[in-house]
Amino acid sequence: MNPRVHHEHLNFPGFQSFILNSDNFNLRFNQNESAVIHYTILMTVMTIIEKILQIGLSSASVSFINAFYNPNMISPRTPLVITAERVATMKDVMQDWRRNFVLFADWLHALPEFASLSVDDQILIAKSRFGPFYWWMCANWTNEANCDGVCYANGTYFPRAEALQCFPDVRGCSDRMVVTLSEPLRELQLDETEKSLMLAVIVFSDEPLELSVSGKEHVKSMGHRFVRMLHHHIRNREPSLSNAAIALRIAKIMILLTATTFFLLRFARHCFVRAVQVTPH
Numbered sequence: 001m002n003p004r005v006h007h008e009h010l011n012f013p014g015f016q017s018f019i020l021n022s023d024n025f026n027l028r029f030n031q032n033e034s035a036v037i038h039y040t041i042l043m044t045v046m047t048i049i050e051k052i053l054q055i056g057l058s059s060a061s062v063s064f065i066n067a068f069y070n071p072n073m074i075s076p077r078t079p080l081v082i083t084a085e086r087v088a089t090m091k092d093v094m095q096d097w098r099r100n101f102v103l104f105a106d107w108l109h110a111l112p113e114f115a116s117l118s119v120d121d122q123i124l125i126a127k128s129r130f131g132p133f134y135w136w137m138c139a140n141w142t143n144e145a146n147c148d149g150v151c152y153a154n155g156t157y158f159p160r161a162e163a164l165q166c167f168p169d170v171r172g173c174s175d176r177m178v179v180t181l182s183e184p185l186r187e188l189q190l191d192e193t194e195k196s197l198m199l200a201v202i203v204f205s206d207e208p209l210e211l212s213v214s215g216k217e218h219v220k221s222m223g224h225r226f227v228r229m230l231h232h233h234i235r236n237r238e239p240s241l242s243n244a245a246i247a248l249r250i251a252k253i254m255i256l257l258t259a260t261t262f263f264l265l266r267f268a269r270h271c272f273v274r275a276v277q278v279t280p281h
Helices: 015-020 031-046 064-069 090-110 119-145 174-187 194-202 213-237 243-276
Strands: 081-087 149-150 155-157
Touching: 031 194, 031 213, 064 090, 064 119, 064 149, 081 119, 081 149, 090 119, 090 155, 119 149, 119 155, 119 174, 119 194, 119 213, 119 243, 149 174, 174 243, 194 213, 213 243
Parallel strands: 081 155
Antiparallel strands: 149 155
8 A cells, every 4th residue: 555645635625736736747847936836835735724623642652654644643733823922831842843743744745856756765754854844944933933942833932041941951952943043044034935945955955865776866866956946046036146156045054954953853853752652663
């Protein structure tokens, strides 16, 4: 049984026909159209909301593959509330990790470039990319909400001030994320298309993974394609910039993300397993 066929979120009206129909999306789209479509994909999955009967944090563990292809087992698709209105409780922290995993799964399954990979390659990539995805979203949400800490997607935030934290951040992850990723990103003033394209660059980064031969070639090709798309978008937005200036801007973004996630990913893996309750396989 191919688990991709049963990924349930693609069934809501109009979404599957727009995103997956080859007449609407294929690799022959020019750079501008592709950038717009990838931004639309992200915005679409961020607005999927289900009727919620109750929100509970189950203690049952599920396999990663089941969680990834059936993310409603992990969390309902609650509205994303980027307001940082109150300090997060432990339950809020756990719920945010779960809700973001569902967002991550929905987004990946909506990407035509991801859908063309084998199931085995999809799982390997998904396991390794959730951490960078999560911190990238949190860093940008933190800037949007202008809070002194890590902004979550449920109306709460994890504060940098130790006295307000629901559990001790002994590794200083919240401060590290704000200082080394969120604040520098604010200075760069990324637009929404840049933010969405960077997520694709993250997924298709040329990081060593035990992918199939065809999977490695595809990831490398798509990684280069999204970087070119990002370059083209910046060029159209700011025609006066030189190629060197555009390349420097892209390099700054990627260096920020790489340096930050190297430290944060160890913490992210621990929190992910604990919060999402998935087993490795």
